[in-house]
Amino acid sequence: MLRVRDLACARGGLPVLTGVSFEVPAGSALVLRGPNGVGKTTLLRTLAGLQPVVAGSIEVRPEQTAYASHADGVKAQLSVAENLDFWARIYGMSDSEAALTTFDLVALRDRMAGTLSAGQQRRLGLARLAVIRRDVLMLDEPTISLDQRSVILFNTFLHDVHLARGGIAVIATHIDIGLNAPVLDLDPYRAAADAPGQRDAVFV
Amino acid sequence: MIAVFIRDLRLALRAGGGFGLGLVFYLIVIVLVPFGVGPEAAVLTRIAPGILWVAALLAALLSLDRIFALDHEDGALTLLATAPLPLESVALAKAAAHWLTTGLPLTLVAPFLGFLLHLDGAAYPALILGLLLGTPSLSLIGTFGAALTIGIRRGGLLLSLLVLPLYVPTLIFGAEAVRRGAAGLNTTVPLMLLAAITAGALAILPFASAYALRVNLR
Numbered sequence: 001m002l003r004v005r006d007l008a009c010a011r012g013g014l015p016v017l018t019g020v021s022f023e024v025p026a027g028s029a030l031v032l033r034g035p036n037g038v039g040k041t042t043l044l045r046t047l048a049g050l051q052p053v054v055a056g057s058i059e060v061r062p063e064q065t066a067y068a069s070h071a072d073g074v075k076a077q078l079s080v081a082e083n084l085d086f087w088a089r090i091y092g093m094s095d096s097e098a099a100l101t102t103f104d105l106v107a108l109r110d111r112m113a114g115t116l117s118a119g120q121q122r123r124l125g126l127a128r129l130a131v132i133r134r135d136v137l138m139l140d141e142p143t144i145s146l147d148q149r150s151v152i153l154f155n156t157f158l159h160d161v162h163l164a165r166g167g168i169a170v171i172a173t174h175i176d177i178g179l180n181a182p183v184l185d186l187d188p189y190r191a192a193a194d195a196p197g198q199r200d201a202v203f204v
Numbered sequence: 205m206i207a208v209f210i211r212d213l214r215l216a217l218r219a220g221g222g223f224g225l226g227l228v229f230y231l232i233v234i235v236l237v238p239f240g241v242g243p244e245a246a247v248l249t250r251i252a253p254g255i256l257w258v259a260a261l262l263a264a265l266l267s268l269d270r271i272f273a274l275d276h277e278d279g280a281l282t283l284l285a286t287a288p289l290p291l292e293s294v295a296l297a298k299a300a301a302h303w304l305t306t307g308l309p310l311t312l313v314a315p316f317l318g319f320l321l322h323l324d325g326a327a328y329p330a331l332i333l334g335l336l337l338g339t340p341s342l343s344l345i346g347t348f349g350a351a352l353t354i355g356i357r358r359g360g361l362l363l364s365l366l367v368l369p370l371y372v373p374t375l376i377f378g379a380e381a382v383r384r385g386a387a388g389l390n391t392t393v394p395l396m397l398l399a400a401i402t403a404g405a406l407a408i409l410p411f412a413s414a415y416a417l418r419v420n421l422r
Contacts, residue, residue: 012422048286051422067286071279077218078211089207090287128283 001026002047002136002168006056008191009039009046015054015195016042022184026135029158029169029179034186040172041069043186044138047170066134070141072125076114080105080124083113084131091132099130102157104150118145126154130161137162139171151177205293208284212301215274222270226263226306227313233259234317245322252321253331253382260310260335260378261342261371267306268346268367269353269360271298272417276354285421295413299340299347307339323386330385330395337398338378344405345370351413355420374401 001023008018016039024030032040045051047058048067074083084096100106103123108116113124122145129137143151155178158169171179216223237255241247275281284294314335315328323331349367353359381394 050282050285063288065286067283069279069282071277071282073275073278073280073283075211075215075278075280077215082214086207086211087283087287090284090289092288 003059008055009042010054011042015191017189018191018195020189024168026166027163029181031181031183032172033183038186041140044140044172048138060136064135066132067138074113074121074124079110079112081109087128088131096131099127102130103127103153119147122146123150135167137169143177205297208294208297209301216305222267223305226267227309229266230259230263230310248322252323253379257375257379261375264306264342268350269363271302271347271350272354291414291417292410295347296410299343303340303343307343311335326388327382327386330381330391334378334381338374341374341402341405344409348409348413351416
């Protein structure tokens with residue numbers, strides 16, 4: 001269960017969102033919508049614990065969350081399998097084979113990640129999520145640069161593996177990725193320029 | 205933590221990893237010195253301790269900006285910050301990998317380069333021991349500087365400005381140990397002070413680096 005109450009968040013000393021409240025029960029997903037710059041990434045980073053909470057509360061066990069940004073953190077000089085094994089070891093997992101199958105990377109396992117196409121690299125980045133097996137995923141534009149077939153692979157993983165296990169996903173996206181999930185439009189929660197969270201707040 | 209260490213070593217050793225960068229730089233600088241100051245053995249013997257240490261310092265500095273910048277650019281650092289691994293141990297693992305790919309090779313080639321500079325024979329133990337004790341502090345201080353400057357594009361200049369003054373104590377005691385060794389004096393005190401700097405850096409700087417990383421990742 002992920003519960004957010006009256007959350008306000010800021011980025012770079014500018015208040016971005018205020019009064020965001022939502023609940024995501026176990027086994028379901030939430031899609032975040034809103035125009036560019038409304039604060040989807042900021043909200044996800046705050047949920048993942050990368051940014052301090054300005055006001056309100058987030059109820060989730062921090063050791064359950066995982067974050068996936070626009071950038072995949074894929075190392076060009078390591079092979080596909082080495083990249084995944086690294087994250088498996090960091091999260092104390094042993095098996096990265098299943099993830100290779102889920103994201104159709106078996107044939108690419110010994111290729112250097114730097115020689116992969118943008119879409120293949122993205123698949124590798126998403127396969128990390130299958131390896132680390134965290135319950136609460138914060139996904140920032142997960143399907144960017146994926147072709148239709150890979151989007152289906154990703155949806156299958158999300159539905160049949162992650163959510164079926166009782167996991168939670170919060171997904172920021174612009175395009176309809178064919179996921180049957182409630183949508184939260186962030187536009188009404190835009191913070192006023194003088195809202196708390198400004199860099200100089202402590203000095204006033 | 206060991207996973208980060210092994211990954212960094214592997215990345216450093218593969219193509220484009222910059223493993224030989226500091227080492228080759230060190231080699232070239234030392235080889236160039238006799239051309240600059242002339243082949244007079246007496247002059248070279250006198251300046252060798254200082255040159256060997258200053259060049260080691262600059263060689264270590266050369267690869268510092270790679271410690272965090274590459275991981276920051278491709279997003280891996282953000283993912284590591286949300287991983288169940290304290291950033292303190294990430295900083296420590298990265299400093300250790302930097303030392304193993306920079307400080308240790310410099311220590312190993314320094315005796316041969318000392319030969320090129322007519323370094324006094326009695327100074328070699330102090331040179332090797334001094335570099336072995338002193339170079340870890342260069343990597344630890346450098347990791348802290350790199351953590352402070354990750355948000356900045358082309359932060360190399362700022363990094364040098366921040367880190368070089370902090371390298372001064374290591375340089376002074378390191379060169380002093382070699383000079384004393386060459387003069388046949390006791391080298392215990394400067395070597396102990398070098399070890400003290402490294403021990404202090406090891407105790408404090410991983411925590412400072414992790415704090416700087418957290419602030420910079422916001």
